[in-house]
Amino acid sequence: MTSHTFAAAGPLRGTIRVPGDKSISHRSLMFAGLAVGRSRITGLLEGEDVLATAAAMRAFGAQIAREGDGTWVVDGVGVGSLLEPAQALDMGNSGTSTRLLMGLVASHAITATFTGDASLSGRPMKRVIDPLSLMGASFEASAGGTLPLMLRGASPAVPITYRLPVASAQVKSAVLLAGLNTPGITRVIEPVATRDHTERMLTGFGAKLEVGEEGGETVIAIHGEADLKPMDVVVPGDPSSAAFFMVAASIVPGSDLTILNVGLNPTRAGLLQVLRQMGADIAEVNPREVGGEPVADLRVRHAPLTGIDVDPAIAPAMIDEFPVLFVAAALAQGTTRTTGLEELRVKESDRLAAMAAALTLAGARVEEHDDGLTIHGTGGEPLSGTPAGADVATRLDHRIAMSMAVAGLVSRSGVSIDDTSPINTSFPTFMGLMAEASAA
Ligand SMILES: O=C(O)C1=C[C@@H](OP(=O)(O)O)[C@@H](O)[C@H](O)C1
Numbered sequence: 070m071t072s073h074t075f076a077a078a079g080p081l082r083g084t085i086r087v088p089g090d091k092s093i094s095h096r097s098l099m100f101a102g103l104a105v106g107r108s109r110i111t112g113l114l115e116g117e118d119v120l121a122t123a124a125a126m127r128a129f130g131a132q133i134a135r136e137g138d139g140t141w142v143v144d145g146v147g148v149g150s151l152l153e154p155a156q157a158l159d160m161g162n163s164g165t166s167t168r169l170l171m172g173l174v175a176s177h178a179i180t181a182t183f184t185g186d187a188s189l190s191g192r193p194m195k196r197v198i199d200p201l202s203l204m205g206a207s208f209e210a211s212a213g214g215t216l217p218l219m220l221r222g223a224s225p226a227v228p229i230t231y232r233l234p235v236a237s238a239q240v241k242s243a244v245l246l247a248g249l250n251t252p253g254i255t256r257v258i259e260p261v262a263t264r265d266h267t268e269r270m271l272t273g274f275g276a277k278l279e280v281g282e283e284g285g286e287t288v289i290a291i292h293g294e295a296d297l298k299p300m301d302v303v304v305p306g307d308p309s310s311a312a313f314f315m316v317a318a319s320i321v322p323g324s325d326l327t328i329l330n331v332g333l334n335p336t337r338a339g340l341l342q343v344l345r346q347m348g349a350d351i352a353e354v355n356p357r358e359v360g361g362e363p364v365a366d367l368r369v370r371h372a373p374l375t376g377i378d379v380d381p382a383i384a385p386a387m388i389d390e391f392p393v394l395f396v397a398a399a400l401a402q403g404t405t406r407t408t409g410l411e412e413l414r415v416k417e418s419d420r421l422a423a424m425a426a427a428l429t430l431a432g433a434r435v436e437e438h439d440d441g442l443t444i445h446g447t448g449g450e451p452l453s454g455t456p457a458g459a460d461v462a463t464r465l466d467h468r469i470a471m472s473m474a475v476a477g478l479v480s481r482s483g484v485s486i487d488d489t490s491p492i493n494t495s496f497p498t499f500m501g502l503m504a505e506a507s508a509a
């Protein structure tokens with residue numbers, strides 16, 4: 070555990086570049102690892118979660134190497150040809166790696182054991198065990214449907230039509246990935262849209278995938294026994310990482326910060342919309358496409374924020390950005406109410422409880438409800454900061470650590486957090502960029 074105090078600093082200025090998108094990085098390694106031939110990936114996020122995916126794909130037989138210029142070169146094994154891993158797969162802190170790779174294994178004639186850290190070992194896996202069992206896979210999971218678990222794939226697996234009971238891109242992707250090696254057509258019905266990187270990228274890798282609509286719901290159909298062809302992937306910058314700097318520059322007076330190359334896929338761009346509703350000054354400069362995804366540079370200038378009622382319908386498009394939105398709300402004028410956020414309780418930590426406790430410790434006024442937080446903002450006045458000797462508990466959750474680092478920038482006595490090491494799961498350059506932007 071590495072504790073750290075984040076103190077008030079000057080305005081955030083200059084130009085920064087956030088690392089590659091975590092969701093796209095995971096998928097690029099998985100799909101390249103399933104293609105026949107050599108793919109090249111540039112801009113890959115080299116965070117611990119993505120490295121866990123790389124290690125697992127190697128254990129399934131893909132050859133993965135990093136070249137000196139940072140390009141990742143992947144020689145895939147081919148759909149249907151995954152090898153049985155010799156050892157348990159350590160997924161670390163990463164829910165995305167675990168659930169998507171469970172989907173892959175489910176339709177191959179192999180057995181794999183998945184383990185993870187204390188945070189991941191508490192997260193629900195029944196949401197993928199249920200549909201993958203319908204496809205023929207069998208499981209031995211820990212009590213409560215958690216890791217460690219052993220998964221025996223079915224070959225051939227059975228195609229299903231599965232209506233998602235939770236708005237989850239991980240569950241959607243697990244079923245679609247199982248469908249890749251399943252004879253026939255596997256369908257996922259999505260009542261609420263979630264991030265669509267799997268659909269976009271699988272199409273790019275040559276899978277036959279159709280996205281349609283039935284009765285207002287999205288239906289995704291994947292044709293099984295697919296042959297994926299290799300491709301070159303350029304990973305755009307991660308909007309979930311940019312989020313910390315979007316909020317920091319919005320709430321620190323005098324800031325004028327440009328964040329380069331931020332992915333703005335509509336299924337990910339909810340925070341931008343909500344911050345603008347609150348009065349943020351964020352301009353999209355040079356909009357373009359990178360790797361099949363919309364991207365822009367974001368110029369963020371300090372602006373007074375006003376509390377709002379956040380529409381719960383936008384939650385899936387900013388599901389990982391709520392912790393830092395709560396920090397913005399704590400500095401806004403008036404009250405911000407959020408609802409419909411039950412899913413936040415099953416992330417790396419219970420993010421509603423963790424952020425309510427953290428912000429309260431730092432001097433904010435917060436009420437916790439079953440499905441959201443109500444936050445009474447200071448109107449721009451700094452928070453008091455954490456009391457001497459008391460640290461925010463980060464609970465093995467990178468987003469709690471980085472959100473409270475941002476809160477420290479607008480505090481009188483600084484915000485101390487008990488552990489900065491979880492930041493390496495998704496944003497290893499965070500501390501350096503924070504220092505760089507504050508010193509510019
Ligand atoms: O598919 C993905 O890459 C992700 C989906 C989301 O999880 P859920 O599907 O559990 O909502 C998100 O919170 C996670 O950080 C990444």
Ligand SMILES: C=C(OP(=O)(O)O)C(=O)O
Nearest residue numbers: 162163164165166389416
């Ligand atoms: C929820 C997250 O990731 P995962 O589910 O992959 O652990 C996140 O990065 O905020």
